[in-house]
Every structure is written in structure tokens, then in C-alpha cells.
Amino acid sequence: MNPRTRRILELVLDNLVWFMLLFVLIIFSLFVPNYFQLGIFANIIEASSVLGVMSIGLALVIITGHMDLSVESVAALSAMTVGILFCSAGIGLGIVLSPEWLMVPVSLLAAIAVGGLVGTINGVLVVKLNMSAFIITLASYIWVRGLVLAVSGGRSAQDLAPAIRWFGIQRFLGLPLTAWIAITCFVVFSFILAKTPFGRHLVMIGGNQTATFRAGIRVNRNLILAFVMAGAIAGLAGWLLAIRTSGATANLGVGLLFNAFAAVVIGGVSLKGGVGSLPGVYAGVLLLSSINTAINLMGLPPTFTQVIHGLLVLAAVLLDTLKQAIRQKLA
Amino acid sequence: MKRILLSAFGVLAMAMATLMPASAETKGTVYYLVPTLLDEFQTGSVSALEMFLGQVGYEMKTLNADNKTDAQQSQMNDVIALKPSAVILAAVDFNALKPSIEAARAAGIPVVEFDRQITSTPSDFTSVAGTIEIGHVAAEQAQKLLTEKNGSVKGKILQVLGDPGDPYTLDIQKGFEEKMKEFPEVTIISHPAMMWEASNAGTIVADNIVSNPDIDLIFNHAAHLSVAAVAALEAAGKKPGDVMMMSSNGAPVGLDLIRKGWLNVEVEQPLYAQAAAVAMFMDKVVNKQEIKAGDYDVLGLPSVVTIEEWGPNIKIPGAAIDKSNVDNPAFWGNMKPPSDTVKSVE
Numbered sequence: 001m002n003p004r005t006r007r008i009l010e011l012v013l014d015n016l017v018w019f020m021l022l023f024v025l026i027i028f029s030l031f032v033p034n035y036f037q038l039g040i041f042a043n044i045i046e047a048s049s050v051l052g053v054m055s056i057g058l059a060l061v062i063i064t065g066h067m068d069l070s071v072e073s074v075a076a077l078s079a080m081t082v083g084i085l086f087c088s089a090g091i092g093l094g095i096v097l098s099p100e101w102l103m104v105p106v107s108l109l110a111a112i113a114v115g116g117l118v119g120t121i122n123g124v125l126v127v128k129l130n131m132s133a134f135i136i137t138l139a140s141y142i143w144v145r146g147l148v149l150a151v152s153g154g155r156s157a158q159d160l161a162p163a164i165r166w167f168g169i170q171r172f173l174g175l176p177l178t179a180w181i182a183i184t185c186f187v188v189f190s191f192i193l194a195k196t197p198f199g200r201h202l203v204m205i206g207g208n209q210t211a212t213f214r215a216g217i218r219v220n221r222n223l224i225l226a227f228v229m230a231g232a233i234a235g236l237a238g239w240l241l242a243i244r245t246s247g248a249t250a251n252l253g254v255g256l257l258f259n260a261f262a263a264v265v266i267g268g269v270s271l272k273g274g275v276g277s278l279p280g281v282y283a284g285v286l287l288l289s290s291i292n293t294a295i296n297l298m299g300l301p302p303t304f305t306q307v308i309h310g311l312l313v314l315a316a317v318l319l320d321t322l323k324q325a326i327r328q329k330l331a
Numbered sequence: 332m333k334r335i336l337l338s339a340f341g342v343l344a345m346a347m348a349t350l351m352p353a354s355a356e357t358k359g360t361v362y363y364l365v366p367t368l369l370d371e372f373q374t375g376s377v378s379a380l381e382m383f384l385g386q387v388g389y390e391m392k393t394l395n396a397d398n399k400t401d402a403q404q405s406q407m408n409d410v411i412a413l414k415p416s417a418v419i420l421a422a423v424d425f426n427a428l429k430p431s432i433e434a435a436r437a438a439g440i441p442v443v444e445f446d447r448q449i450t451s452t453p454s455d456f457t458s459v460a461g462t463i464e465i466g467h468v469a470a471e472q473a474q475k476l477l478t479e480k481n482g483s484v485k486g487k488i489l490q491v492l493g494d495p496g497d498p499y500t501l502d503i504q505k506g507f508e509e510k511m512k513e514f515p516e517v518t519i520i521s522h523p524a525m526m527w528e529a530s531n532a533g534t535i536v537a538d539n540i541v542s543n544p545d546i547d548l549i550f551n552h553a554a555h556l557s558v559a560a561v562a563a564l565e566a567a568g569k570k571p572g573d574v575m576m577m578s579s580n581g582a583p584v585g586l587d588l589i590r591k592g593w594l595n596v597e598v599e600q601p602l603y604a605q606a607a608a609v610a611m612f613m614d615k616v617v618n619k620q621e622i623k624a625g626d627y628d629v630l631g632l633p634s635v636v637t638i639e640e641w642g643p644n645i646k647i648p649g650a651a652i653d654k655s656n657v658d659n660p661a662f663w664g665n666m667k668p669p670s671d672t673v674k675s676v677e
Contacts, residue, residue, distance in 0.1 A: 255526050
């Protein structure tokens with residue numbers, strides 16, 4: 001194999017999910033009526049914002065070789081917290097701050113704090129008590145959703161304060177600000193993961209926790225931080241969710257966890273830890289959103305959505321295995 | 332260590348004591364098996380049934396199935412072992428609970444169907460608004476709205492269903508579409524909001540409003556889906572009234588959206604009357620007395636009891652709510668429980 005072919009092959013392997021996204025977008029644009037238009041592409045990016053942000057936190061924990069099943073419920077609790085505090089109808093207390101823009105940072109901080117608190121509980125239990133992340137975060141997935149139901153009494157909060165809702169309506173370059181927030185998160189956390197010692201340590205922990213510990217890196221501290229960040233980022237996703245739906249219902253966000261896992265796996269993050277990048281995860285999120293939108297426009301029976309998602313995850317894992325095999329041959 | 336353990340048990344015992352209500356003299360305990368509490372109608376049904384049953388002398392306990400059929404089947408088995416005076420069932424799955432209903436009745440425990448009609452096996456009493464009928468009322472309203480806008484019943488409707496695994500939404504769809512079939516100039520685009528999740532409904536509306544800008548009317552199968560639909564329309568730069576919208580179940584959110592001009596019609600399920608009817612007939616159900624067919628007044632609503640193959644069935648009409656009657660306190664969405672107390676039917 002000549003060096004040029006090798007370089008092209010490596011480029012394709014490194015960005016396989018982006019090529020898959022491009023391929024899918026071209027196919028849908030050609031064959032799905034009304035798909036090829038700016039409004040639809042803007043919708044795809046906008047609809048990806050909540051799932052995208054949630055996937056960042058999940059990916060951080062998975063890269064360390066653990067998992068966090070609680071992110072969906074944490075997002076719901078944060079959304080409900082924002083809803084109860086700043087919605088004016090339903091169970092919303094309708095708190096108004098003066099000046100009104102103050103409600104934006106306060107609601108954001110409340111959402112992130114709620115998420116960070118649950119993340120801290122998860123992290124401490126997993127790391128300090130050496131308990132299984134699967135079981136601990138599964139328990140959190142259940143009790144946090146229960147808490148949403150308990151605080152809301154099954155009722156909903158609507159009419160989010162216009163100052164907060166502004167982020168869902170105002171557009172910049174054709175995209176709502178919520179989508180820009182998600183894109184910014186991906187840029188910031190991609191940088192943290194790839195270019196800072198903390199990010200590199202997370203990848204090392206996922207690759208070989210014992211070796212990382214022997215190298216003098218504070219494994220426990222970094223692991224707890226990863227869980228706290230996953231919780232806080234899920235809180236941010238909840239804030240975006242409340243903005244997107246102008247409030248919160250007790251079942252808000254149900255089903256997001258599985259889509260977030262699908263996006264992370266499709267994006268090339270290894271469930272064994274130590275491998276993965278956030279741009280790939282964003283491509284995975286966009287891919288899922290593109291398919292959902294195509295299904296919405298084609299009027300396919302709804303069950304197809306889940307079948308296609310499932311097959312796509314399977315295809316991604318198979319492609320990943322193939323990718324590893326090709327890499328070994330190249331080495 | 333011993334002291335810590337004793338303290339822990341002490342705290343646990345105190346917590347348990349606070350959870351156990353003091354038992355009062357009642358005619359008996361009735362279990363309500365609610366399909367989910369993640370829905371305002373169902374949460375409202377718990378408090379309404381509790382209130383009305385209390386007025387006729389029964390204590391009510393609620394078990395939530397979290398929309399899981401197998402969980403509700405297990406709950407039925409557990410409740411049968413407790414031998415309550417009666418079971419009120421709002422089934423997760425209309426057919427899957429048939430063996431459990433038969434087992435309860437074989438054990439001498441009367442079963443009342445609430446909100447969700449089960450016709451495949453007999454029950455002791457059924458109180459429903461009728462999901463197919465809700466679809467019919469919605470269709471009549473859609474015809475009216477389309478005529479007002481387009482001069483005749485023609486145009487494009489986006490129908491946002493609930494979860495496609497839930498027979499409740501499928502029945503509304505069936506009722507709606509069988510009435511709309513008579514109008515060939517009406518195109519209906521249907522999409523499900525998986526798991527009844529609001530943001531899924533928002534995405535469906537956002538996508539379809541771009542791909543089908545000529546949509547005249549959006550019909551959401553629950554009011555909480557309308558909230559997300561409105562958010563999507565707002566994000567697309569629409570104003571109240573630009574796209575007509577209606578939804579079903581009559582939840583408080585729907586009524587608020589009518590007041591704000593986003594929603595044209597909300598098809599109400601008469602929650603209070605449905606619950607009151609159960610309480611009115613509970614003595615007869617528990618004592619296994621005959622329930623006679625005929626007209627009854629339930630909280631001022633004319634209701635009809637018929638004797639069907641599946642047992643006595645009371646049907647209470649659902650109402651169409653719009654701007655002209657939205658503040659009527661009789662609608663459960665206004666969250667003003669009726670001040671009149673119900674009395675047992677003699």
C-alpha cells in the first residue's frame with residue numbers, strides 16, 4: 001500500500017461516522033420528499049441539542065470505562081426544577097427576578113447544581129465504596145425519576161419565563177440559540193478531552209486504570225469528577241429540554257438514555273473505555289436525528305424508528321470491529 | 332454498633348408509622364390500579380376517585396403500574412390475595428388484563444373498569460367516556476374548524492398520536508379517522524410521539540411544519556403534547572391562530588392554551604363525572620346488587636347506563652371546550668373539584 005492510499009484510508013477510518021452521516025444525508029435528500037431544504041437541516045441540528053449535550057456527559061464517563069444510566073432522569077429532574085421555579089402556569093411558582101435576564105443564569109445554575117449533586121452521589125458511591133457504576137446509576141435512574149414524580153405530583157409546569165424561553169426562539173445564522181449552546185459544548189469538551197491533562201487522564205483511566213494509578217495520576221479524584229461532570233451536563237441538557245418544551249412534564253425526556261447510548265456507540269466510543277472522541281459522538285447524534293427526521297417526513301410506521309436505531313447501532317459496532325481489524329493490518 | 336443499629340431501627344419504625352394512616356371506620360377498602368402517574372389525567376383520577384369514594388364511605392388505595400402490563404398483572408394478583416371490597420382497574424392493556432379480571436371475580440372480588448373499557452370479559456361495572464367517542468367528538472370539531480377556514484371540510488391535518496403501543500391513542504385515532512373518512516379532500520398525516528414524551532411531539536411538529544407548510548390543523552392526542560407543539564410553532568415564528576390546533580383529554584395545560592389563543596378546541600374526558608359514577612354505584616357493586624339500565628344524573632351530566640355483554644356500562648359524554656366555555660368549573664382541567672357530594676344509588 002502506498003503512503004497516499006494509506007493516508008486516505010486512515011482519514012476515512014478516523015472519521016467513519018461523519019462519512020456515514022454524509023452518505024445518509026445525501027440518500028435522504030435524493031429520495032425523501034421535502035428533505036433537502038435549509039429548514040429541515042436546521043431542525044436536525046436543533047432537535048439534536050438536548051440529546052447531544054446529554055451524550056457528552058455520558059461519553060465522558062464511558063471513556064473512563066464506567067457508565068452512567070442516570071443522565072436521562074437527571075435531565076428530567078433539572079427540567080422540572082427549572083419548570084417549578086420559573087414557569088407561570090401549572091405547578092410553576094412563576095418566580096420573577098429583576099432584572100429579568102437574571103433568571104437565565106439562576107435557572108441554569110439551579111439545573112446544573114441539581115445534576116452535579118446527583119453526579120456527586122453517583123461518583124462517591126462508585127469510587128469511594130467501590131460499587132458497580134451500572135448498579136449505582138441504575139438506582140439513580142429510578143430514584144431520580146421517582147423524585148420528579150414526587151415533586152411534581154404527576155402534574156406539569158408550563159409557560160416558562162420569556163427571558164429563558166428566548167434561547168429557544170431567538171435564532172443566529174438560522175439556528176436557535178439552544179443549538180448553538182450544544183455546539184459550543186461539543187467544541188469546549190472536545191478541547192478538554194483532547195488537549196488538557198484532565199481529558200487525557202480520563203482516556204488513560206479507561207485504557208488501563210491500574211497503569212494510570214501507577215503513573216501517579218489521581219484516578220479516584222478524576223473518576224469522581226467525571227461523574228460530577230456527567231451529572232452537571234445532564235442538568236444542562238434538562239435546562240435545554242425545559243426551554244425546548246416551554247416547561248416540564250413528569251415523563252419529560254423518557255427514552256433519551258437509549259438514544260444517548262446509541263449516539264455514543266455510533267460515534268465510536270468504546271464501551272470498554274479508553275477510546276473515543278466527542279466530535280464523533282456529535283456526528284452520531286446528528287445521524288440519529290437525521291434518521292428521525294426522515295421517518296417523520298416519510299410517514300413510516302412508528303415502530304420503524306426503533307428498528308432502524310437498533311440496526312444502526314449494530315452496524316456501527318460491526319463497522320468499529322472492522323475498523324480495528326483494518327488498523328491492525330495497517331500497523 | 333448496637334446503639335447505631337437500635338437507632339436505625341427506631342428511625343425506620345417511626346418512618347413506617349408515619350406512612351401507615353390511622354384506620355377509620357369505613358365500608359371497606361377499594362384498590363385503584365392506575366396505569367401511570369406520569370399523566371395529569373391519571374393523577375387527577377386518583378384524587379377524584381379518592382374524594383368521591385370517601386364521600387360514600389370507602390377507603391381507597393392506589394397502585395401505579397408505570398404503564399407496564401406485567402406490573403399491573405402482578406398487582407392484580409397481589410390485590411386478590413388482600414381480598415378488598417372491590418378493584419377499580421384502568422388497564423394498561425385492554426386485553427392482557429382479561430385473565431386477571433376473571434381471577435379476581437372468581438375469588439369474589441368485584442372489578443370496576445375505569446376510563447378504559449374492556450369488552451372481552453364481563454366486569455361488574457364500567458365507567459368510561461369512550462376513547463373511540465373522543466375521536467368522534469374530535470372529528471366533529473375538526474370538520475367545524477376546517478369549514479370555518481376553508482369554506483368546506485377540506486385541508487391537511489397533522490395528527491400527533493401518543494405512544495403507538497398504547498391502545499388508548501389507537502382508539503382515539505380509530506374514532507377520529509372513521510369519521511373523517513367521509514371527507515376525501517382531507518389529508519391526515521399521523522405520527523406517534525413515542526412514550527407520550529412531549530419533546531418528541533415538538534420534533535414532529537417542527538419537521539412537519541417545514542415539510543408541509545400548508546398544514547391547516549394539528550390534532551394532538553393529549554394536552555401536554557400541545558405544549559411542546561406550541562413551543563415548536565413559536566420557535567418557527569408562528570403566532571397564536573396561524574395554525575389551528577386541538578387536543579384531547581382536557582388537562583389544565585390545554586385549557587391554558589385555549590385562553591392564550593394557541594389551541595382552538597380541547598376534547599374533554601369528563602374525569603370528575605367518571606369518578607363520581609364509580610362512587611355512586613360502588614355500594615351496588617360491592618353488595619352484588621343489580622344495576623338497572625337507564626338515565627342517571629352524574630354531577631349534572633346526563634349519563635346512560637346500558638347492560639352490555641361485558642356488564643353494566645355507564646357512558647358519560649365528553650365535551651368540546653373552546654374559548655366560549657373554557658372557564659366552566661365543571662371541566663376537570665380548571666382544577667375545581669365539585670362542591671356537591673355524591674350519594675349512592677338506591
